[in-house]
Amino acid sequence: MKIFRLLPCLVLLCCACSRHDDAAVRALARRIIPDHEKEFRFERMADSADGPDCFELESRDGKIVIRGNNSNSIAVGLNHYLKNYCLTTVSWLACNPVEMPDVLPQIDGKVRIEARTQERFFLNYCTFGYTMPWWQWKDWERFIDWMALNGVTMPLAITGQEAVWQRVWTRLGLTDEEIRTYFTGPAHLPWHRMSNLDYWQGPLPQEWIDHQAKLQKKIVARERELDMKPVLPAFAGHVPQELKRLYPDATITRVSRWGGFADQYRCSFLDPQDPLFDEIQKAYLEEQTRMFGTDHIYGADPFNEIDAPSWDPGTLAGMAERLYGSIAAADPEATWLQMGWLFYADPTHWTQENIRAFLRAVPQDRLLMLDYFCEFTEIWKQTEKFYGQPYLWCYLGNFGGNTMLTGNFRSVSERIEDAFANGGQNLKGLGSTLEGFGVNQFMYEFVLDKAWDSGLDDDAWIDRLADRRTGFRNEAARSAWRTICDSICTISSRTGHSTLTNAHPCLTGNWHWTTKPDVGYDFPTLWRAWQQLLSVESPRNTYRYDVVNVGRQVLGDYFLRERDRFTAAYTARDTVALAHSGIRMREILADLDRLVACHPEFSLGEWIAQAREFGRKPEEKDYYETNARTLISVWGDSKELSDYANRTWAGMVSTYYAERWELFIERVTEAVKAGQEFDQEAFDRESRTFEYRWADAAYPLTLPEAGDAVATARELADKYAPLFDAEP
Known part of the structure; x- marks a missing residue:
């Protein structure tokens, strides 16, 4: 009889708990961390309607309790826990997994954080x-x-x-x-x-x-x-x-x-x-x-x-x-x-x-x-x-x-x-x-x-960023990220910002305003940061992305130096040096394409496949693909915006950028051998014809297969180390 008397109380207690649970954030947690969703409680605060947005975190009764004044604040609280306790990054792209520890870390005491702006x-x-x-x-x-x-x-x-x-x-x-x-x-x-x-x-x-x-x-x-x-x-x-x-x-x-x-x-x-x-x-x-x-x-x-x-x-x-x-x-x-x-x-x-x-x-x-x-x-x-x-x-x-x-x-x-x-x-x-x-x-x-008064200063934020990219604390990773934030990421983005690999080829400069290879650091600094990252052992997808992304920048930056050597050989009419630099430029582009193929965020194939998915008939699929190709290549009907949306993507490097540079190397070499000046305007017209052909879905593409990101990055770092170490 006592058991039956307790049942109404238990029902009322369960109902009270469910009323406190935030359904929107629970559904969010179920989507991104389904194996751990039941280990959380998401509660609405009852007394914060007129104050700033805020959230609280604590461990209680075997659960991670996250409460806030609204669903948005509770979601920020969940992310604060994921980033700073689980060392987990949730990507804005669905292609990336959410990588969690097997056991959720406990929270000491109660953490309360308020927004600095609404x-x-x-x-x-x-x-x-x-x-x-x-x-x-x-x-x-x-x-x-x-x-x-x-x-x-x-x-x-x-x-x-x-x-x-x-x-x-x-x-x-x-x-x-x-x-x-x-x-x-x-x-x-x-x-x-x-x-x-x-x-x-x-x-x-x-x-x-x-x-x-x-x-x-x-x-x-x-x-x-x-x-x-x-x-x-x-x-x-x-x-x-x-x-x-x-x-x-x-x-x-x-x-x-x-x-x-x-x-x-x-x-x-x-x-x-x-x-x-x-x-x-x-x-x-x-x-x-x-x-x-x-x-x-x-x-x-x-x-x-x-x-x-x-x-x-x-x-x-x-x-x-x-x-x-x-x-x-x-x-x-x-x-x-x-x-x-x-x-x-x-x-x-x-x-x-x-x-x-x-x-x-x-x-x-x-x-x-x-x-x-x-x-x-x-x-x-x-x-x-x-x-x-x-x-x-x-x-x-x-x-x-x-x-x-x-x-x-x-x-x-x-x-x-x-x-x-x-x-x-x-x-x-x-x-x-x-x-x-x-x-x-x-x-x-x-x-x-x-926007939140998290209590982390910028140095601590960088260290925590490094930790969640690898999944654990590692001094080499922290040092690499300090270098990236302090010495690499020092200038704002520019319109058409890119490494020279993505630019319309020319002997000096970058030809057009839509491809600007400006950086605010010297090359050896970036090379050392990549080396530090590659010394870490981590199974995380975020780590694999980082070694590809930083390596992509390293190879892209070095290409500019090789192009300048190619130009010096042209000026000196040195056919041996010209041939050597031409081979090296081709090699860098091929290796760059192979590296970025190791992570799906750098995929021309994915961009095209998503576009074609909108069509039912072949001609409809071709329409969407042509539109997709156009934007990231010629952009419009004149050179004005050409390459503005350039991207170092697997498949785009090999079928578009490398093909332009191949044509350029051939025409410059022919000019030197014929004892003539290189005709940039004639090359521009020839290249432009190719660019518009490429932008059409009828132009065939061969897209690379993905390899192992870390193994490929380390292989390329070893291959180029003698050259990179020699850079002043």
Whole structure:
């Protein structure tokens, strides 16, 4: 009888426990650490609703207890435990495993950490082209988990908007052919959305539009489950030129040309003061809210890398006022989110007078600015803290998805601390505006960690980073990572940042602005860091990635030295030295391709396979592949953006970059043997023909097979050691 009397109490106790358990974070843990998920308790705090975001950790009753004021904070607490106790890194890419210890470490006492800022932003329009265009839900699911674990509260969420626009433009009278032709191919859609580019590689297939709409519903639902506020787009004035046929009196103008594209790809802009503007805004926001809901934060960027119709400050103020007014009329709770990149990119036109007029035309606190490239230029310091409007300090860190080991670690830390101290009360948070995921995940985790008062100084953070990359404390690994953070990652990312391997070949320099091999260190320093990493024994996938990534940079940097020797031999007309350097250049490229083939993050084959998955018929698969190849090679229809999205990927090195360098070596050698000057212009034309052939899916590719990362890296380090050790 006593047992039966106890049952109601046990039921009530179980119910009380389940009410405390955070279902969203439990589901996250089940996805990333399924073997350990039941060893955690995830609790909501009852008394922290009005305070800063915070989390607590403790060991209790055989469980790891993580509590926080919301799901997002609890997820950050889980990640704090994974990183600092389990020495585990959760990758933002689904291809990487989450590697855990067999036994969960205990926590001594109770740990409590509070946020230094309530808002943490992530993503960039460009990321949706350079990294995400071919993602399926499994990719998004891991990435959203990564954002929650790193405390992101405001993710940019622009997937699927073409489905919304298709409905709006149809309602306004455009035909299906006009609408889908107006859209670009999938990988180029970010620049269509930013009013830079229309029609390129269109028409956009209907299956793509439908797929992305379904995907967006999953994306925003999961982000909201984890207490994020997705930033959805609003209408910023970009319209199809064909709309002029239906509305001949509308104030529609062609914007300035962009990216070297031919005139036929220019965008059209509807003046915000035209009555049609409010009608389109209302239709768009109502349809988008019906499909995807709203958190009342809208991204709108009317003049990104294009000229405004007028540079008169009064006109700019009127446009800003009307643009915000059109959003607020559709959603009275709206906040407008605006990139600050335009102020950095065009300082000639965006004078302080024009910036002030534009920003102050919007009601106070209804405009949120992203200070876009703070590791290089802080606009908040040039604009009296954005003239009082709220803003977020953002780290960009990567252009075009370039695979370059960069990120000015120490100065980023100093600038963030300076912003917290002197950025004013209208500094609302931190964020990142990366164009592509590239190779430097640790820098983004570092920036987002700065949003929390973790108690770790930068030196301790570096040591903990080294520990979790190997899975244990190791002095050689720590020393290597200190070198990377202190002596290698010393300059900010550049547009088109790459080793010379990825550049269009030439005898001196780097030919074009889209491939910049600048580094802030001497070669022997990088070589020693790689040697230190290779002296460690670790089974971790993160360690294998690191030895490939650092080795990729070592071989890429050394290629520049060999090219310069090749040029010196050309100048001296020394055919023996020329042949020797040519052989060595070919060898470095072949070895580089073999090394990066050892990790899936450096895979052209994966990029192409993901693109082809969107097609059902062979011709559809070829369409997506051509679009995917184009973006990472020639980019568009002129040399202007060629190689901007360069990547040192297995298969791309061997079939694209190495082929260009092979042609270059042959033509230079022929010129020397014939007693002639090398004709760079003739070579450029020949190479350009090859580049456009490669960008088409019809061009055959032979992709390398993956080898053992550590064994391959050590083999190559031993092979090149006599050369590398001799470098001054």
